[in-house]
Amino acid sequence: MKKCVSINDAVEGMILTKPVTNDKGMVLCSKGTSLNESLIKRFKEMQISVLYIESGIEMTEEEFIQEKDKIKKRFLNIKSDSILGKLKISLLKNLEEQKETNKE
Amino acid sequence: MSTELIIDKDSFRKKVERLTNIPTLPNLLSKFTEMIKNPKTSMDAIGKELSKDQVLTSKLLKLVNSAFYGFPGRISTVSHALVLLGYDAVKGLIITSNIFENLSSDAFPLWRHSIASSLAARSIANELSMQDVEEFAVAGLLHDIGKVILHIEAPEEYKHVIEKARTSGRTIWETEQEMLGFDHANIGQWICEKWTLPEKLIIPIGSHHAVKDASGFHMRVMVTSLSDMMIRGMGGGAEEDFPLEPIDPICEEKIPLTQDQIDKIAENIAPEIGALQHLVPEDMK
Known part of the structure; x- marks a missing residue:
């Protein structure tokens, strides 16, 4: 990770x-x-x-889902085409990337 | 439910204006302000005058040189800070370094949120090619100064406010308005007026939750508000688990950041937010 x-x-x-x-x-x-x-x-x-x-620590599927949920919860009231909506996309993309690093 | 007035507005405002916990500040700031007003005074002379206050100098230099603020190890004297950051940014930093010092540990998340917001404000201002980027950073740093004052002057009442906001699902500033009749942005404005900060800092601090109502410096107000929201969105809020409220539509219009730009800003700040998670004020050295 x-x-x-x-x-x-x-x-x-x-x-x-x-x-x-x-x-x-x-x-x-x-x-x-x-x-x-x-x-x-x-x-x-x-x-x-x-x-x-x-980090040498693998992100487990469970941690990944937890992190993803946290982001979704924070952005619950945010429309996807707004500035903050773009930030959400950015954060989710980053999280996916972090997880990908595991598999390399 | 009836609104519950737990702090009297006028007496609280007076309390804020007296602010016994930061005794040396007003004196020094008024001297600083006087010196700036005189066009004949050189930056070097101001730097030398400020440097006479050893405690202040060391606190200021610690803050700007910390791994987190943005100039790690690069600023060695007060005069250098003045040249690089400008008078108003230095003034804001003096306040910050003084006021955050006396915080109890339950206010540390607020300290981290403030540092992170200043990084975000700097990053957004850079991306928008603004001038005086350091002043944007200082507005980000000081935007929640009103919450700091509440922590210091009314800790029990303030816990009550946060709890109420959490259970009612409303924002913290709305709950403050409802329970106290004023919010932390108002307090921030009072104290900054008291400290004779320039309007370009006072207005963004006072209007960061009421972008539309700002009486000027609209870009700074919007960037301050956006930096606060972005940091909260990235998990760096002073109080966890509060969902973001949509940003004022005017910001969407006036700050047309693209997905690539947002990616870049988020990428710039994300590592710092991670590193800030365990930061305590004493680490700022």
Whole structure:
């Protein structure tokens, strides 16, 4: 499962699930890279604050459904063609993606 | 059901205006405001004057440099903060760093919601190519300052309000209106007027639940309201399990964000919301 950690909690061996980019969107380190001490140090110097990593924990079908329900409940009164409706689509898409990472 | 007035509006407003829990603030802010008014005073001079207050300086720099606020490790002096963020944003940040310090642990979700909303406001303002993006961020940060005041000054009554909202299925601000005769946005407005913040911050804070009624700075009001809603939608609300209410139709018209833009904003903020979940105010260093 994809997880986000603060750079201060990053440790050697964590696997990036998203490329690390600088302010301008330039890729500094690609997806799938295994972190080591010198990389972490470099990210800190470059003021990267958060990293997406593989958590090693699988999202169970049950957790997936629970998360999905939570989102649906929050957006109960929101029409799908509104700004907040778009946000709901975005969140559900992200959740699906997180689950997909499991299968890779 | 009859409305239950548990706090007298006038006496509460007076209480808010006295605000005993943040004693050093008004003094310092009025000095700051005076200095800004004088066009001959340089930013550097203001920075130096503010830096004399060591406690304030350290709190301000801690907040802006925290991994969460958006400038991790990048701002080293008050003068630098002034140049980078502008006077009004710095003024708002001084208030934030002072007021959130005295919160009890049950208000931590509110603290997290405020930080997350400021990230969202910055991200939306950037996406809309607004100027003074940092002022949007500070409005997001301070939008629920009225709730903070309620937590500090009337904690028991406020719990009552939240509970009532939960059971009645109404929004929190409607329930505040119903039970108190005013809501947290009004309180936010009073306190910001008291602190002589500029209208471009006062109005978004005071109108974030009544977008249509705002007397000016409409874009800022809408972005503040939207950032609050987006964060709640992403599970970063101060009180869980309250379904979102639809956003004012005027926002749909004036903020025509595409699905791609919303995806980008959500992607920007989602990791921070995750990381914020366990944050307590002392972590802001």
